[in-house]
Amino acid sequence: MVGVSCALALQKRGFTVTLIDRREPGSETSYGNAGVISRSSIVPLNNPSLWQSLPAYLRNDHAAIRYRLGHLLRNPGWILRFLAEARPSRLAPRIAALDSLTSHALPMHKQWMAEAGVSQRLRETGWLKLWRSEAGPEKAKAEQLWFEDHSVRSEPLDRQALSGLEPDLNPIFTAGLWHKDSASVDWPQAVVAAYAAMFAARGGRIVQAVVAGLSATPSGWKADTEAGPFNAAIAVIAFGPWSADFLKPLGLDVPLNVERGYHRHYRAEDGRKLGRPLHDVEASYMLAPMERGYRLTSGVELAHRDAPSNHAQIDQVLPSAREAFALGEQVETTTWRGARPTLPDSLPMIGEAPRKPGLWLAFGNQHIGFSTGPVTGEILAALVTGETPPADPAPFSPRRYLK
Known part of the structure; x- marks a missing residue:
């Protein structure tokens, strides 16, 4: 999503833009979200x-x-940087930065x-956030008031209201x-x-090829790709969890890690339906209605991007999901796995690389890359052309980690 958005912007x-990807657009991290x-x-x-x-x-x-x-x-x-960012003093500026992105997402x-x-x-x-515990009503109301202070519309629902909204x-x-200011897609x-x-219809070129490396000219x-070399005045690195691999040989050591996740699709029993993700x-799971069934997604797994899969989390949440909604048989026999690219402050990196004129970076959108891809592309393109970006780019500057 982020790479295609940068190309469009x-x-x-x-x-004149060439988009190079080893797979068809949308087939990697952007494939497996809610x-x-x-x-x-x-x-x-x-x-x-x-x-x-933490304990x-x-x-x-x-889960x-x-x-x-x-x-x-x-x-x-x-890990230490990630935990250090959890200090109370670091929260408000990061909330403001994320708010500046998500406010543009749906429009x-x-x-x-x-x-x-x-x-x-x-x-x-x-979409719906749901609680099972008796403290649920109090937590829902507290969160609604907090989001209201941040100009985000939400509505607390009791048992009866939940049944009215989602009868199945x-x-x-x-x-x-x-959460009423959000939306969702079916695939x-x-x-x-x-x-x-x-x-592509507007004249862009899409090349499906593995990129071996990048060098200044x-x-x-x-x-350099398996389809031959491609030269351009500027280059944009929007390789998601693979971005750091291409920057390290250029002397740019990005503190990028991944939060892995899994999903499966299930049919609903007896024609049951949900009107929105929950x-x-x-x-600790999300369940979202999709074109090919109901997508069950797991929590975060902190592991190497390419380590073998471990289905423990998604196996763990399946019984809970079936308690909540009448899930039937699994649609596919495989379990999808992906890696969300995350920097220690949970903010994306958007801007020109230090000491590398013409090399632009757009990655690290963690769990919200699908939502914030277009605004990320618009910020980057505005910076390239000297326009005023739709959001303050300072919190996303590569210079916060790269010198």
Whole structure:
């Protein structure tokens, strides 16, 4: 999503753009999300409440977060920086930065989806955060007031209101919070593919090839690929969790790690339906209606990007999801795995690389890359052309980590 968005935003400003990807656009990290275009995703995972949950997470049996000890031991710097960002003093500026991105997410997607002819994939029904515990109503109300202070619309729901909104949801939840300023799509990959097709229809070039490396030239940058070399005045690195691999040989050591996640699709029993994605807080999963069934997504796994899969988390949440909604048989026999690219402060890196004129960076959007891809592209393209970006680019500057 981020790479295609950057290509579209630059093309709109008159650039001739070549988009190089080893797979079809939307087939990697952007494929496996809950499809939510989220206005309310403004609180980073590493916020002060993480400290309260840390003892439970350290047992390494929680559905929300699992880790591979060897991976953590090989990346102590990233872990320490990630935890340091959970200090209360670091929260407000990061919330403001994320808010500046998510406030543009839905309006930009609506415009682009209309232009790409895929508006039928958009559901403007929001998403639900659900609680099972007796403290649910109090928590829902507190969060609603907090979001109201940040100009994000939400509505607390009691058991009866939940049943009215989602009649096929089993009545096991004490409360919910309906995030009304958000939307969702029925197949994220199809939306990215539609944006890519729009880019190609407007004269953009898409090359499916493995990129072996990037090097500076007297006139700009050269990408060496299995399809041959490509030269350009500027280069944009938007390789998601693979971005750091291409920058390290250039002397740019980016503290990029990944939060892995898994999903499966299930059919609903007896014609049951959900009108929007839901997040079961205490059971630590999301369930989203998709074109090919109901997508069940797991929590975070801190492991090397390419380590073998571990299905423990998604296996753990499946019984809870079936308690909540009548899921039937699995649609596919495989379990999808992906890696969300995350920097220690949970903010993306958007801007020109230090000491590398013409090399631009756009990655690290963690869990909200699908939502914030278009605004990321617009910020980057505005910086390239000297325009005023739609959001303050300072919090996303590469110079906060690269010198």
